[in-house]
Amino acid sequence: MSKKIILMQGNEACVEGALAAGMRFFAGYPITPSTEIAEISAEKLPKLGGKFIQMEDEIASMGAIIGASLTGFKSMTATSGPGFSLKQENIGFACLAEIPCVVVNVQRGGPSTGLPTLPAQGDVMQTRWGTHGDHPIIVISPSSVREVYDMTIRAFNLSEKYRVPCILLMDEVVAHMREKVELPEQSSIDIINRKYLNPSMSVYKPYMDYDGDGIPPMMNFGDGLPYHVTGLIHDISGFPSTNADVSKDLLNRLMSKIYNNLDDILEYENIYTEDAETVIVSFGSTARSVHRAVYLLRQEGFKVGMLRLKTIWPFAHKAIKKLKQTPVRNLLVAEMNFGQLLETVKASAEGAFRTYGLNKYNGELITPQEVINKVREVAKHA
Numbered sequence: 255m256s257k258k259i260i261l262m263q264g265n266e267a268c269v270e271g272a273l274a275a276g277m278r279f280f281a282g283y284p285i286t287p288s289t290e291i292a293e294i295s296a297e298k299l300p301k302l303g304g305k306f307i308q309m310e311d312e313i314a315s316m317g318a319i320i321g322a323s324l325t326g327f328k329s330m331t332a333t334s335g336p337g338f339s340l341k342q343e344n345i346g347f348a349c350l351a352e353i354p355c356v357v358v359n360v361q362r363g364g365p366s367t368g369l370p371t372l373p374a375q376g377d378v379m380q381t382r383w384g385t386h387g388d389h390p391i392i393v394i395s396p397s398s399v400r401e402v403y404d405m406t407i408r409a410f411n412l413s414e415k416y417r418v419p420c421i422l423l424m425d426e427v428v429a430h431m432r433e434k435v436e437l438p439e440q441s442s443i444d445i446i447n448r449k450y451l452n453p454s455m456s457v458y459k460p461y462m463d464y465d466g467d468g469i470p471p472m473m474n475f476g477d478g479l480p481y482h483v484t485g486l487i488h489d490i491s492g493f494p495s496t497n498a499d500v501s502k503d504l505l506n507r508l509m510s511k512i513y514n515n516l517d518d519i520l521e522y523e524n525i526y527t528e529d530a531e532t533v534i535v536s537f538g539s540t541a542r543s544v545h546r547a548v549y550l551l552r553q554e555g556f557k558v559g560m561l562r563l564k565t566i567w568p569f570a571h572k573a574i575k576k577l578k579q580t581p582v583r584n585l586l587v588a589e590m591n592f593g594q595l596l597e598t599v600k601a602s603a604e605g606a607f608r609t610y611g612l613n614k615y616n617g618e619l620i621t622p623q624e625v626i627n628k629v630r631e632v633a634k635h636a
Contacts, residue, residue: 258437264402264429265290265332268358268422269298271406272330274443277356278304279327281318283311283337286370287426288360291332312337316344319355323348324483326474328410332358336367338377339384345419346385347485349508352417352461352470354448356409361425363617372617373426375538375590381421382567388505390512392416392519393567395423397541399433405564411446412519416511417469423566425590427539427619453478461504462490468511512568521564522573526552530559532584532629533577534612535599537563540588540620547625557581558629566595574602584632588612588620608632 262270268291272280280295282288296306305322309315312333319329333341338359348355361377363369377384381393392412396405406422413420449471451458460481461470470490473479482492487504489495512519526548527533536544541562551558559582561573577585585607587596593611600609612628614620 258439260435260437261432262399262403262435263290263432264396264399264424265360266294267399267402267435268332268406268424268429269294270437271403272356272410273298273302274403274440275407275410276328276445276447277330277410278302279319279322279329280304280331281307281309281315281322281329282331282333283309283315285312285334285337287362287429288332288334288358290429291358291360295330312340313344316341316348316357320344320348320351320353323353323355324475326477328354328414330356330358330410332360334360334362334370335364335377338380342380342385345391346387346389348419349385349389349391350485350487351483352508353419354413354417355419356406356413356422357419358406358422358424360429361423363615369617371426373539373590373619374615374617375425375540376592376594376615377423378566378589378591378594381423388509390416390418390508391421391567392418392512392565393421393423394521394564395537395566396428396564397538397562398428399431400435402428403435403437407443407445411444414448415446415469416515416519417448417472418512423538425538448472450474455479459490460492461488463507468507468514516568516572519565519568520570520572522570523562523564524559524573525562526559527561527577527580527582528559529557529581531557531581532586532632533559533561533582534586534588534625534629535561535563535595536588537566537595540590543620543622544588544625546622547629550622551626551629556629556633569598569602571602574599578606582607585609586612586628586632588625588628590614590620608635
């Protein structure tokens with residue numbers, strides 16, 4: 255069987271992965287550096303019987319994919335900083351109403367309109383806490399073009415499985431670089447679809463935990479029995495409630511369906527951490543520079559390793575705690591921002607390591623040499 259090997263851009267890989275996962279609805283608004291995702295979706299979705307809509311703004315785009323998902327379509331939108339800010343209220347709605355959807359955020363320099371054509375990783379905390387209130391969310395971050403393809407599929411699978419918005423957090427470098435990619439056969443791809451209830455049943459309570467796993471099955475809106483969807487705290491019938499016990503039970507279930515399944519949701523990669531004295535925590539395009547720096551430093555005799563986060567939220571606290579069983583003395587968090595993950599890493603370390611930040615926020619990628627220089631600096635203070 256011939257291999258499907260092509261030269262592919264990150265944004266293109268995102269669309270190909272989404273289509274392979276079953277995306278059949280995209281609503282969005284052009285914004286650098288994510289625009290190619292909308293353009294390619296507009297070209298390819300109609301050929302597969304899907305729908306593309308360019309909305310009037312990012313607020314409407316998020317609302318549109320929520321509506322499409324409720325009718326049974328796997329749905330996605332893509333944006334960058336300012337547009338992602340506009341989506342936050344409807345992301346909160348999707349979290350509370352438990353509506354599967356995928357939101358791609360291709361990060362660029364900020365705040366405000368910032369640096370539209372240059373990379374950053376300044377939306378890390380916004381992906382977790384951008385919408386108000388306690389809410390469940392899954393955020394994953396690729397570092398290569400092939401990984402964009404695979405993680406887009408995974409984003410749909412996680413979203414469908416846990417009835418939660420899943421954010422694919424890229425940055426301009428990953429989105430726009432081109433790499434040789436070998437795509438898998440469609441038949442070899444694991445696809446997860448939401449739990450579905452047959453509309454022939456006589457009574458449907460849309461938020462009843464029928465299976466006891468914290469994830470209510472869905473019925474497509476318009477297929478059978480009517481049901482109520484709201485952004486208010488609601489009971490199992492979907493209607494608003496101010497009852498304290500109902501509120502507590504609902505929020506507990508929303509959070510528990512994520513935190514009870516961390517082994518399934520969390521993905522991270524350890525490289526040379528077994529004997530490392532310094533471990534560099536990174537994600538996205540920064541991880542590429544870190545990987546090169548680790549290779550060069552080890553050639554010089556430095557005992558350095560790397561922890562690459564593929565799942566950003568929920569945070570992989572256990573990955574940091576496992577490092578306590580190794581010779582690690584120093585943690586270095588490399589990210590293109592002022593240090594958004596640094597405090598979370600420190601909290602996970604619980605004082606077991608000296609923790610440092612390597613931060614860059616001028617629209618330029620952190621280079622391998624900058625990583626090398628920082629590791630040498632840390633070594634001098636050890």
